[in-house]
Amino acid sequence: MNFKGLKLLCLICILVLSISWASTESCDFVIENVKLFDGSKVTEHANVYVKDGLVLRIDTNQTKINCKYKYLIEGKNKTLIPGLINAHVHIQSREDLKNSAQAGILTVMELLRLQEDSIAIFKSLANEAIYSDFYTSGIGVDMPDAVIKFYIQSLNPYAPKTTMDVELFISERIKKMVDFIKIYQDSRLPEKFSDTLFDKIIFETHKNNLLAIVHSETLKDTRYVFNHGADIVAHGWVDNLFTESDLKKWKERAFYIIPTLLAHTEIKKQLNPKSYTLSEDEIVGEVGRLHKAGITILAGSDAPAHGLNFTTDFYRELGLYVRAGLSPFEALKTASINPAKAYRLKNKGEIKVGAYADLVLIKGDVLNDINQLNKIESVWKKGVRIK
Ligand SMILES: [Zn+2]
Incomplete structure (x- = not known):
């Protein structure tokens, strides 16, 4: 296969993958456009998808949300941190x-x-x-x-x-x-x-x-x-x-x-x-x-x-x-x-694909001011919203 053919094949693959994501993926909820501290790094604008108590997917707010969700949380001007x-x-x-x-x-x-x-x-x-x-x-x-x-x-x-x-x-x-x-x-x-x-x-x-x-x-x-x-x-x-x-x-x-x-x-x-x-x-x-x-x-x-x-x-x-x-x-x-x-705890302390959806959503930027911890808006334990 020549270079052109390979390029075409790649494009088809990407198309098929995105169609299957759009048509088949469902999730419980999405936190959209949030500042994310995942345990080791900060992403300014992230979307976090949760399904069955686990983090299903993380992408940036450049990505269109194609997941069929039960509810969506607007994360603008908020920070998401691990439980x-x-x-x-x-x-x-x-x-x-x-x-x-x-x-x-x-x-x-x-x-x-x-x-x-x-x-x-x-x-x-x-x-x-x-x-x-x-x-x-x-x-x-x-x-x-x-x-x-x-x-x-x-x-x-x-x-x-x-x-x-x-x-x-x-x-x-x-x-x-x-x-x-x-x-x-x-x-x-x-x-x-x-x-x-x-x-x-x-x-x-x-x-x-x-x-x-x-x-x-x-x-x-x-x-x-x-x-x-x-x-x-x-x-x-x-x-x-x-x-x-x-x-x-x-x-x-x-x-x-x-x-x-x-x-x-x-x-x-x-x-x-x-x-x-x-x-x-x-x-x-x-x-x-x-x-x-x-x-x-x-x-x-x-x-x-x-x-x-x-x-x-x-x-x-x-x-x-x-x-x-x-x-x-x-x-x-x-x-x-x-x-x-x-303490060798598995799937905790981080927000990553496959980890427990233990999530804390905070108003404002806790990475700028640690006292924002006093402004917790929502808490999810293993994907269940408890606050
Ligand atoms: Zn003690």
């Missing part, structure tokens, strides 16, 4: 999951649940669109008289004291349907893990293909847990500025930090405990320094700890990242694609 992920919460009731979902936070990661009997119930709630998807660690690994006791005034009844106990502890958590393992490390408390025990906890966690998420409040403990194999650090530190040699190490492998900045700044303002030796500006500034150096930040609020809510306080957390020097684009990543990658 947000809160990387650190403690769910108390189904209302918390409902409120999170209404706020566009369609996935929550719980980093301690003492009442493990309720795990199955909370997970099954996620089948209803009005509730956020729920992932949990169940009860954390801690020494009996250590961090959990310090905060909750009750001993951890399952605390493993020997390496044999650790194996049993992890297998029990798996039976209870946990999604990852939370570990409590605080070397300031009188009762703490031996190296052998800590290493065994990480070993068993990884052997079962689970992530090890470790609570740390000091730089010393963050260094320790990194050196001993932690995947994600919750809270970070408020006592010292990290150094270049820390960075060099932390960049050697995937390592994620949930800085819970709002909780830290509230504690600093309200209580100013002795352990908070850094100033508020320094605590916030550490997140900017980490981000600049290429360490991945995950947004987590720790609600309802310190009186924080499951809704707008999460936006305030992102606002603090912007204060730390992240752009709104980068701050949104900490609540979408970053936690999806860190």
